[in-house]
Amino acid sequence: MQKENTQQMPKINYATDITDDMKExxxxxxxxxxxxxxxxxxxxxxxxxAVTVKMGRDYVHPDVVDHHIQTLQLFNGDTLLATATYNPGATTGGMDEAKGYTQVTFQISLGRKGKLTAMSYCTKHGLWVSEEKIVEVE
Amino acid sequence: MQKENTQQMPKINYATDITDDMKExxxxxxxxxxxxxxxxxxxxxxxxxAVTVKMGRDYVHPDVVDHHIQTLQLFNGDTLLATATYNPGATTGGMDEAKGYTQVTFQISLGRKGKLTAMSYCTKHGLWVSEEKIVEVE
Amino acid sequence: MQKENTQQMPKINYATDITDDMKExxxxxxxxxxxxxxxxxxxxxxxxxAVTVKMGRDYVHPDVVDHHIQTLQLFNGDTLLATATYNPGATTGGMDEAKGYTQVTFQISLGRKGKLTAMSYCTKHGLWVSEEKIVEVE
Amino acid sequence: MQKENTQQMPKINYATDITDDMKExxxxxxxxxxxxxxxxxxxxxxxxxAVTVKMGRDYVHPDVVDHHIQTLQLFNGDTLLATATYNPGATTGGMDEAKGYTQVTFQISLGRKGKLTAMSYCTKHGLWVSEEKIVEVE
Structure with a gap:
């Protein structure tokens, strides 16, 4: 019997609409x-x-030794294309309390229509999945 | 609005009971x-x-150049403890058509009760998550 | 007694001047x-x-299932900042016989003068290290 | 012209005989x-x-958030077979000041004589390479 996702760890956090009525x-x-x-x-x-995977739009994530975005992965459907892993402090010059713009730009190509998603891993808050980006091929 | 898991890629395949009435x-x-x-x-x-992450119980997965178990990850709840990545052919001595017993043994310790799961990645069939293994700490 | 590098595996291939009198x-x-x-x-x-790590200047490496540039790592001195790992075919849309422009752009920052190098891994020809790129900080 | 290893970063530290007359x-x-x-x-x-890659014989390395053994890689000659990556605290249950017995056991097989080495990465002290272990195949 297929288990419900909500009962399973690690939790996979999916992209969610951020609405005005949410708390800051x-x-x-x-x-x-x-x-x-x-x-x-x-x-x-x-x-x-070029395909860029980046974290957030309006807010910046900490990049300190015990809390940072460690991994950014690019998938096409179920297929992993590429993974970027950052060590803590790489995006901030190793400065304490700093926040870092964690992003990576891969260079890929496609043989047919792409359904690109990203999965990221935060060392405190686990796995997160982006919305899907469709790339048409001509 | 939280998206349904079924609409999202990459698909996360959760451990499922294998029943007698399934096809071989x-x-x-x-x-x-x-x-x-x-x-x-x-x-x-x-x-x-020691914690061993291993694939399958009764069947063996291929380990050929375009189809193999690439990654085994060990989580405690939402926290990634360790990752093992195999290059193709490592479990079979590089022999064609071979199947490989992909497993890894990590050495860890716990400060409190552990809720261990594994996530694996097959280069053809994507991401799979184990059942949870509870480890009590005394 | 420190071993000579030439006696040790894996071989680390360092950037070498390419001269006109070399064979094609x-x-x-x-x-x-x-x-x-x-x-x-x-x-x-x-x-x-942005820091880009790229392979080659004039020649392109294959990106086929059993021969590709799998890993690009960015070091600052002895410190690993970031790693990118590509699965085969990602740079060529999975096409056979294709060659791929394997590169990655990381976003980093520095607190003091950087001494950046890259290490790459080819699945057939092993580990390669770039020349050092000095980045002054003001 | 081939550069001398001593002039190149990242430094690759090779296994060295530990002698009685060294300072503690x-x-x-x-x-x-x-x-x-x-x-x-x-x-x-x-x-x-089974092949185990382990750190040290008589001394234990710290496993704290800013100083730990992050990566253990197993090579056969120039070929990477498998990589294990640990997140900090995994070997110590996340306890402060703790030291961790970082090791991993891969399961591999060989088609011909193996020349196995390990490369490890310490987040403060960089890259280290083991002595070679010859494995005969019959």
Whole structure:
């Protein structure tokens, strides 16, 4: 019998709409933990293009030794394309209390329509999955 | 609004009971892709112990260049403890058509009750999550 | 007694000047396996900037299932800042016989002068280290 | 022109004989940072066997948030077989000031004579390479 996702660990946090009526702390928590895939809407078959995976839109995540965004992974459907792993302090020059703009730009190409998502791992708050970014191939 | 898991990629495949009335191919597919956490029921606080993450019980997964179990991760709740990554052919001596007993034994210790799960990644069939293994600490 | 590097495995291949009198096959082999760090000469303390690690200058490495650039790592001196790992076919859309422009752009910042190098891993030809890129901090 | 290893970063620290006349602090530093490959002298072709990569013989390395053994890699000659990555605190139950017995046991098999080495990464003291372990195949 298939288990319910809610009963299973590790929890997979999926991208959630951030709404005006949320409390500021919740907006911050959700926004800074949500990865986004930035890619063209349309690419040429087999031609390399840049895909950026970045955390958050309006809020910045800490990058301190015991709390940072460690991993950013890029998937196409169920297939893992690439993984970036940061050591703590890399985005802040190792400065205490600092916040870091954790992002990575991979160069990939596609043979057919891509369904790109990102999964990130925060060392305190676990796994997070982006919304899907469709990339058409022509 | 929280999205349904079923609409999201990458799909997270959770451990499922394998039943007698399943077709052989389905049993094989599910069994060989399901990671298991093998650990003591009870450990001493702060004392190192071995945790094995292994794939399947009765069926063996291929380990060929384009299809293998690439990653085994050990979580405690939402927290990633350790990751093992295999390159293709490592479990089979690089032999073609071979199947490989992909497993890893980590040495960890716990400060309080552990809720251990494993997540594995197959290069053709994506992400799979084990059942939870509770480890009591005394 | 310190062992000589030449007696030790895995071999670490260091960036080598490619000279006009080398044979074409050797130029190709050396160039396509050599990682380069592309970064500004000078940055502001604690301000994020992009660092690209890319393979080769004039020749392109294959990205096929049994032969590809799997890992690009960025070091500052002896300290690992970030690692990117590609699965085979990610840079070529999974097309056979294809060559791939394997590169990654990390976003980092520095608290003091950086001495950046990259280490790459080719699944057939092992570990390669770039020349050092000095980044002054003001 | 091939560069000298001594001029290149990241420094690769090779296994060194620890001698009685070394100061205690140096023995400790060298021993706890040196990875060892523990494997049978002789295995059967294509049959899986366990290989343990462990740090040190007589001294234990810290496993605290800003100083731990992050990565253990197993090579056969120039070929990477498997990588284990630990997050800080995994070997000590997250306890402060604790030291951790960082080790991992991979299951591999060989098609011909193996020349196994391990490379480890300490988050403060960089890259270290074990002595070579020869595994005969019959």
């Amino acid at each position: 702390a919740k907006k911050d928590y959700l926004d800074r933990h949500t990865p986004h895939v930035v890619a063209p809407d349309r690419v040429q078959k087999g031609k390399p293009f | 191919a389905k049993k094989d597919y599910l069994d060989r892709h399901t990671p298991h956490v093998v650990a003591p029921d009870r450990v001493q606080k702060g004392k190192p112990f | 096959a050797k130029k190709d082999y050396l160039d396509r396996h050599t990682p380069h760090v592309v970064a500004p000469d000078r940055v502001q303390k604690g301000k994020p900037f | 602090a140096k023995k400790d530093y060298l021993d706890r940072h040196t990875p060892h490959v523990v494997a049978p002298d002789r295995v059967q072709k294509g049959k899986p066997f």
